Amino acid sequence: GQQVMQIPQYQHVQEGEDFTTYCNSSTTLSNIQWYKQRPGGHPVFLIQLVKSGEVKKQKRLTFQFGEAKKNSSLHITATQTTDVGTYFCAGPRGSTLGRLYFGRGTQLTVWP
Amino acid sequence: EPEVTQTPSHQVTQMGQEVILRCVPISNHLYFYWYRQILGQKVEFLVSFYNNEISEKSEIFDDQFSVERPDGSNFTLKIRSTKLEDSAMYFCASGPSQPQHFGDGTRLSIL
Numbered sequence: 001g002q003q004v005m006q007i008p009q010y011q012h013v014q015e016g017e018d019f020t021t022y023c024n025s026s027t028t029l030s031n032i033q034w035y036k037q038r039p040g041g042h043p044v045f046l047i048q049l050v051k052s053g054e055v056k057k058q059k060r061l062t063f064q065f066g067e068a069k070k071n072s073s074l075h076i077t078a079t080q081t082t083d084v085g086t087y088f089c090a091g092p093r094g095s096t097l098g099r100l101y102f103g104r105g106t107q108l109t110v111w112p
Numbered sequence: 113e114p115e116v117t118q119t120p121s122h123q124v125t126q127m128g129q130e131v132i133l134r135c136v137p138i139s140n141h142l143y144f145y146w147y148r149q150i151l152g153q154k155v156e157f158l159v160s161f162y163n164n165e166i167s168e169k170s171e172i173f174d175d176q177f178s179v180e181r182p183d184g185s186n187f188t189l190k191i192r193s194t195k196l197e198d199s200a201m202y203f204c205a206s207g208p209s210q211p212q213h214f215g216d217g218t219r220l221s222i223l
Binding site for chain 1: 145147153154155156157160168170201203210211212213214215216217
């Protein structure tokens, strides 16, 4: 079945350092979505990537979707303490209307 | 900005009892979902609902689970005869199709 793998599971960085999380799917995705979940909170939608090779930026966050639409990455430049949380990638298999398959997430800790 | 709202925020129930988790999706969305997240684990899909019927369900969504859209605004998840392993955060989500927007969740604790 569909599997979405995400690494690393945990990342601890000093404030100001960069951070990257990687997401790989066992099957081609029609799109990939990234969510952030603060401790005790709910997944908050960050961005959706649809096109092969797409790159999108949100301030210090850069999102990439691989050429084969099976992998993606999120890079945060110069982390801040407000970046703390778990970052999940998720994608539907096939149809854009389908269930989301979530990765296990990368839990980011930022030390001041 | 419109939000998905869920009630209650926390539900404590004795094993074997029935619970109903409620959700009000974003008003112009047509696709509704339930997910759950066991503490420390990833978010898992339960069921999707479109055009007043279930469009997809996972292996987790067995006969003890049911969903309903009783009126034009609410979307409910019923769990009959709860088990200890049903303890989790339950998230409702809605969307135009993609992306999906999540509610704050209901923490379900089964004693």
